[in-house]
Structure formats: structure tokens, C-alpha cells
Amino acid sequence: MSSSASSAAAGGPAVFPEHHYLNNGTTVRSWLLTLDHKRIALLYLSVVMVSFLLGGIFAMVIRLELLTPGPTIIEALTYNRMFTLHGVVMIFLFMIPAIPAVFGNFFLPIMIGAKDVAFPRWNLVSFYLYFAGAVLALWGMLNGGTDTGWTFYTPYSTTTAQGVLPVLLGVFVIGFSSILTGLNFIVTIHTLRAPGITWFKLPLFIWALYGTAIIQVLATPVIGLVAMLVAAESAFGFGFFDPARGGDPVLFQHLFWFYSHPAVYIMVLPAMGVISETISAYSRKNIFGYSMIAASSLGIAFVGFFAWGHHLFTSGQSAFDAGAFAVISMLVGVFTAIKVFNWVGTLYKGAIAFTAPYAYICGFLFFLVFGGMTGIALATVSLDIHWQDTYFVVAHFHFIMVGAVIMGFLAGLHYWFPKMFGRTYHEGWALVSAALIVLGFNATFIPQFLLGNAGMPRRYYEYPERFQALNVASTAGSSLLAIGFIIIAIYLGFALKYGPVAGPNPWGSRGYEWMTPSPPPTENFDVTPTFAHPPHDYTEDAVGDPDFAHARTT
């Protein structure tokens, strides 16, 4: 259907534009030192994809190891290193930069009618900081055999012989990249909006990026500081967290989660933004409750700062603190529910096109609601005591965080692929892989909910016989996931070169980014665009576009 859509949109066979950002300079130098936000986005995309591949391989090694109750393919110590590698790579190198740094960089300026971000040079610096931090962290973990888990809990992290210093330094450096990107986005959204784009005509993806940027700037310094404190303690013997030297190990947990809980929203909010964009485009209907979706992004950003204590229910926190953090954590559910109802309201009576991105939207809604509900359950102190440090928690955060982010990332990747590269992919294979991924994800993590509830602790190398059936199911599910991703890599790789030419707006979307050729020229727009309609406005049929019968709201 994509090929027919692409030709229909242009009212004839679509032509690949002669000049665009991809062929404006073809030397290696023109890519590595580019100041074009679209090229920087592709630099990010390549590193993020490599990180995702690595993190995925580590995940598969873990799942294969857990196929049998005893030792299967790796040693116990290697297993500890594997889950550390998996966690650090997936969180710091993939999920945090994935959507904001790739799609944010690419589309933020286009969506507000600007030529670039406010500080293009800082944008490039930010990429290289991320790259340097990523290399440093990976090298540190592979070389030093870091086995603390991605949370670096003291006192183990400050006393373990396996070096944590390079990893912490890497996280520190990546933090600066995150802060710079956040500041750049905030200033860009404020100062570079084209005439006619008021705050309430901003695409919802931009609102999500704005909320994310604020969290990034406020919270990231804390993880940098924690990393430095742990490094100082393990290198110079300061007593920050070691009780024998007057320190407090729980202090580490407070500081760590003060960043790492908002970090969940750094990952999930942009994914929510992508869903707001795509759900409107594929249901061909005005977004329901624009201002509520925008406001709840800021609400989540705000409340997310005061929920960190729910990671410390069993760490000797007072009953009052635990109760307060539990209630605040549940408030996040309220804001999220506002979004979910608005999205479902958007679908209602829409002219839904069941495309691959739409399949990911469905997956997103399921994972978000299911993961969110188990989150409410985990925020209940008495229940959490039972589930603390079990696979239930592992399954929960994979559902809410990984499920939502990957669904958002894949929905965005498929939705925007034609815009970024000017070609469309094979819709049939895309649907097959989407089905495999959504099913595989469920098959991987639903057994882990059951395992956790039955009492299997996380991070254990061996487990009793009775847990084996569910572990096999989980490993089988993760294999489905892997196959799904491999299929995506193949057909997207193929589409890059041989895919049908997309034309400017293959989806008939009303998003501002579709008003320019695909792929866009370096200046983003050939002619200065006018923004007559709000984004996500499908009230009228597109002129000369009979293929797209828009659902009407009246």
C-alpha cells in the first residue's frame, strides 16, 4: 500500500529530489564535521543502532544462559558482566539518546519551520561527547569487567576490584551530551519558531521534547555528581558512602534514583510524543485533547522528580516517606492515563490505516497500560516488599520503559523513514516484523512477571528446576524479538537503496515536516512555508488528494 500511497500523494509517479541533505557533500569529512541537524541525527542513528545491536546481543547471551537452571553457556562472573553491559548499553547508549537525539534532532527544526537548531556547533559537540562517553564506557566495561549492574550500588561498586572508574567517567561525559542537547532544544523551541507557529500550534512531539529537555537539564547533573562521588570514593578512599568512614550507602541510592527515575521519563516522554504524532496521522483524525496531552507531558516531567523514593521501599526508608513516595508515584499514572484516554479518543471514529507504525502504536498502548498498571501495583509498599528485586520488577520496567521506548522508536522510524531517506519500505514485511516483535516482547516478559511473582530473584545465575519452563518460554520469546529486528534491518537496509520513491507526503499526514520534499533539502524548505493549519488537523480533505478520505470530527 505504501507504493500506491506515495504515487497518489504526488498525483503521479513521485520523483526523487535532485538536491537534498544526503547528497550535499559526500566526503567523510562532510559527514563527520557536519553542522546540519539532519546529518547529526543520522550520526546519532548509526551509533544508537550499533549500541542497540550490542545491547541486544548481551540480552540474548543472558537469555541463553538462563535457558537451563545450571550453567549453560557462560561462567557466573561473565553472567554478571553481561547484565551490567546489557543495562548500561541499553539505558545510557540506546534508550536515553534514541528518540530525542535521532528524531528530535532531525525533526525539531523542520517541525517549527526553522533551518537548524539554535546552536549547530554545540549540537555536533554534543554528538561527539556522546560518542566519546559511549566508547569510554564500553571499553571500561569490557576491559575492566564491570559487574556491578547498571545501578552501581555502593558499597559493592566502591570496593569491587573490577574497575568502575571508566564506566562512571563515560556516564559522566554522556551526561554532558544530554544536557547540551536539552539546552539546545529549549532555546531552539523558544527562539526559532517560524512566524505563525504559536505555542499551541506546536506539534505534540515538540511539547514532549520540551518537557524532556527540562528533565535532562535538571536531573542529569545529579548522575554526573554521583558518578564523580563513587569514582572519588573508589579511587581516593573518601568516605561518602562507606559507613566505616562515616558515609551512608543509602545516600547513594537516593542520589542515583533522583536522576534515574526522571531518566525513565527522559526515555518515555519522547516516545509518547512520537505516538501523539503517529496516532493522529494513521487515524486520519484531529488529535483529541491537544492541550491535555501537552500539559500532561509537563505534569509527568514535574511529578517524575518526586517519585524516586519508590526504589528505596526496602532500603530502610521511614514508613511515612515510603507512603508519600508511593502516592506521588501513583500520580504519574494519572498523567499517563490522561494521555492514554486522549489517544484512544483520537482513534475513536478515525479512518485507521493499519500500517506497521499503527501496529507499533497498538503495541505501545498495550505495553504502556500493562506496564503502568504493574507499576501502580509496585508502588504499593506492601506489594513491593514481596516483589522487590524479583523478575516481576524486571518485567515491569521492560514493559513500561523498554516496551514503550522501542514501540515509539520503531513507530517513529517507520513513520519518518520516507521523510528521512526519501524511499518507502516493504509494508508487508514491516507488518510481519511488527507482529513478531509485539508477540515476542510479550512472550519474553509475561513469563518474567510470573517468575517474579513465584519468587525468582533478578540477577541470579542459577535457579531451581521449577522455574525452568517459564525461563524457556522467556528465552523463546526473546528469539522471536531478535528475528523481528533482523527482518527490520534487512527490509529497511534494502529500502534505503531500492525502495520506491516516497514523495513529499506518502502518508497524507498534516504534520509540518511533510510540507517539504523527502529527503528534505539542507535548508529544510525550498520555499518558505506558511502554517495555516494547526498540526494534527484533519478537519478538511487534503486538496487534490482524493485517496485520503479524512475522518471528520464533526
Added chain:
Amino acid sequence: MKPVAALALVLATGAWAQYPGDRQAHGAARSQAPAAVKGVDVLERLGDNVPEAGHFVDSEGQPFQLSDVLHRGTPVVLTLVYYRCPALCSLVLSGLTRSLRNLDLKLGQDYRVVTVSIDPTETSRQAAESKRGHLQALGVDPLSPAWTFATGQDEDVHALAGALGFQYTYDEASKQYAHAAAIFVLSPDGKISRYLYGIDFPARDVKMALVEAGKGKVGTALDRVLLTCFKYDATTRRFEPYVLGFVRIGASFVFVALATLLTVLWRQEMKMKKRGARA
């Protein structure tokens, strides 16, 4: 310095031969208060009120009560020693003197000091002698009323020491007192605010303790900011950098910086909107 304190205590009490095992215990425990000598200990009673009514006599032979120096808005450093003490008390007092000399707070104006003898047989003449020595070393008028050297009856001294949790014993064999090396910082209203241990009190610790006890009336605003970054650490018994304090200051800085940026950007937008509306 910790072993020195322990050694000094043992020498002062002449109890070396009686408690040979204690030396090792002091070395092993990283505590500055050599607490293992029988009947000698400091049980911290932070937040308790000291009895103000006990009758003492100052170095001039005049009657003296703690209420004379309390409730005047200044914190009070209180030390319990005895004047003929051959070692530890002199070390404590001269340590305190050294520290006060390096302090940028003014004796009498920002804080007062009271030294009380735990030996009921001592006289105000002995008190006067000790006072002259230490005040001269401090470089202030040797007759200054801001640092009181007092003596008193056994029951009054015991009541005061008991309220402070300061336990000491008299050793018949050596005719000396066995006691710990500690000083006390009282808030202006007579509450026990801080214990400082040892014979060497870093000026910073004494100042922090005074600023803390002074409840916002002692020291500059900067001192009070510093107090959020340095908290008394019960393990090392010193004022140490307080991580959460630094984090709070850092976090407020980041917050203010971001708030400023957003304010500037939003104001700019409001102005442009207004200009747009006029045009």
C-alpha cells in the same frame, strides 16, 4: 593525635598499670573518646538542658551560675577540667585556646567560654592562675569576664557533669581524676548542642559548632551556607563535608540557572507577542 589523647588520659590518671589492655582497644577503635577506662565515658545528651542553678565561684571569688552567661544570645563553650591536672586538661584547654585564637569570631561578643573544675578541693586562686595563662595565650585581657574559670562543690559539679553525660572518676593511687577529653557547645538557651572530642579542635569545627548552636545569630550568612555543606559526623566526630549539602547547593544552582534561562526566553516571547499585536 588520637593515640596521643588516649596516652594523655592514661598518664593523667596514672592508670597505665591498672588497665594495660586498654591501650590496644583505643588504638583499634577509631574513636577519639577513650571510653574504655572504667567509669570514664561521654554519653552524648544532645538537646538536653544543662542545670543552670548550680552554685559556683569564679576566679575572682565571686558567686557564679551558668544562668549568668546563658540567655544572652550567644552560645557558650563549656569545658570540665581541673586546674592542677598534669596533662590531659592542660592539653584540652590549650588546644581550645589555640583553636579560639584562630577563630574569626569574637570572644565575649559572639560566644562565651566557661571552664568548671571537677575537683571540689580547688580554689578560685588556682582558677585565676589558669585563667591568666590561657587568656594571655589567647591574646585578650587576662581579666576578661568572657571566659569564666569556676570552681564548685562536689554535688553541683556532679549535677552539671551528669547532665552533660560526662563521667569521670577519682583515682586514689595517683590522686588524679580520670576523665575524657571533650568540650561542650551550648546553645544560648542552655541546650547541649554539640560535643567536640580530643585535644586538638580545628578552628573550623569549633566555628561550625558555634554557628550551629547560635541558631542564625552567630557568624555570617556564608558561615550558615557552609554549615549546610559541613555536618557533624558521629563516626569521625568531626565536621565533615556533607554530600547532600553540596548536592542541594548544586541542585539549587542548576534550578536557578534553568529558571533564569526560561524566564529570559519567555519574557522575550511575551515582548514579541505584544509587538506583534501592536503591529
